[in-house]
Amino acid sequence: DQQVKQNSPSLSVQEGRISILNCDYTNSMFDYFLWYKKYPAEGPTFLISISSIKDKNEDGRFTVFLNKSAKHLSLHIVPSQPGDSAVYFCAGTVYGGATNKLIFGTGTLLAVQP
Amino acid sequence: SAVISQKPSRDICQRGTSLTIQCQVDSQVTMMFWYRQQPGQSLTLIATANQGSEATYESGFVIDKFPISRPNLTFSTLTVSNMSPEDSSIYLCSAEQGLNTEAFFGQGTRLTVV
Numbered sequence: 404d405q406q407v408k409q410n411s412p413s414l415s416v417q418e419g420r421i422s423i424l425n426c427d428y429t430n431s432m433f434d435y436f437l438w439y440k441k442y443p444a445e446g447p448t449f450l451i452s453i454s455s456i457k458d459k460n461e462d463g464r465f466t467v468f469l470n471k472s473a474k475h476l477s478l479h480i481v482p483s484q485p486g487d488s489a490v491y492f493c494a495g496t497v498y499g500g501a502t503n504k505l506i507f508g509t510g511t512l513l514a515v516q517p
Numbered sequence: 518s519a520v521i522s523q524k525p526s527r528d529i530c531q532r533g534t535s536l537t538i539q540c541q542v543d544s545q546v547t548m549m550f551w552y553r554q555q556p557g558q559s560l561t562l563i564a565t566a567n568q569g570s571e572a573t574y575e576s577g578f579v580i581d582k583f584p585i586s587r588p589n590l591t592f593s594t595l596t597v598s599n600m601s602p603e604d605s606s607i608y609l610c611s612a613e614q615g616l617n618t619e620a621f622f623g624q625g626t627r628l629t630v631v
Contacts, residue, residue: 407559437619446521446609446622447560492560503548503613504575505620507559 406430407495409508417516422480424511426493429474433495437505438467438478441490450491451478483515519544523610523623530600530630537596538626540610545590548613550620551583555606563608566593600630 408427416422428436434455439447453460453467453476460467466479480487490512494505522541530536540549549566564572564585572585587593597604610623 439622444526444624444627446523446611446624449619449621452619494560503620504562504565505550505560505611507561509557509559 406506407493407508409493409511411511412509413512413514415514415516416483418485419482422478422483422487422513422515424478424480424491424493424513426476426478426508427474428476428495430495430506431474432497433506435496436467436469436476437494437496438465439492439494439507440487441492441510447492480513483513485515485517488513488515518621519546519612519614521610521612521621521623523626525626526624527627528629530628532601532630534600535596535598536600536628537594538608538610540593540595540612540623542591542612544614546612546614547590548620549587549593550611551585551593551595552609552611552622553606554609554625560609563595566595597628600628602630604628605630 406429437452438450440450441447451462451465453469458469469476490510492507492510494507496505520543551563552560554560562575563578564574566572566585566587568587584596607625609625611620613620
């Protein structure tokens with residue numbers, strides 16, 4: 404039972420355009436959602452997060468939108484740059500328990516074409 | 518933010534043998550975790566490494582197969598025991614510096630069992 408789903412394994416976008424990465428979840432108990440970026444042969448690096456009580460969080464070129472009724476979140480990157488080419492993972496977490504466990508999606512490979 | 522050094526970065530091992538992966542953080546952290554990423558899959562939490570006590574394992578993972586140590590607040594090891602080709606994965610160490618903060622990751626250990 405996969406609680407976090409990224410249904411698009413890959414996405415190709417032209418430089419300067421908007422990249423939209425999507426994520427669906429089934430667990431209504433998540434307190435936060437996080438996006439991580441992963442380059443080959445490196446560990447994931449934290450990108451941006453959003454609390455479940457918010458519907459938008461923005462940080463520079465990155466904006467995450469949360470639609471709780473649809474159990475859907477998306478990451479917008481605008482403008483996209485070739486250096487953004489990486490695998491993007493969304494994850495949900497429940498904070499405040501004995502451990503903060505991250506539940507990851509399967510990732511979306513973003514390719515930004517120059 | 519703190520930096521995680523993980524080693525080895527990759528290894529090729531014979532089936533039936535064991536491999537110990539080391540994770541060193543350059544500052545004290547509250548939580549340390551071990552994840553596995555099988556080919557084409559998402560990151561899956563193996564266990565939470567508890568300082569000075571036994572690790573907390575997720576469903577499907579057992580101490581006999583994945584013994585974990587965490588002798589202090591900056592270091593942990595994961596051993597993959599009696600390896601089989603199905604253990605071929607990327608193993609990732611992760612940590613959190615404080616309560617309700619985002620997790621950060623080491624670069625991962627790419628394990629191939631032949």
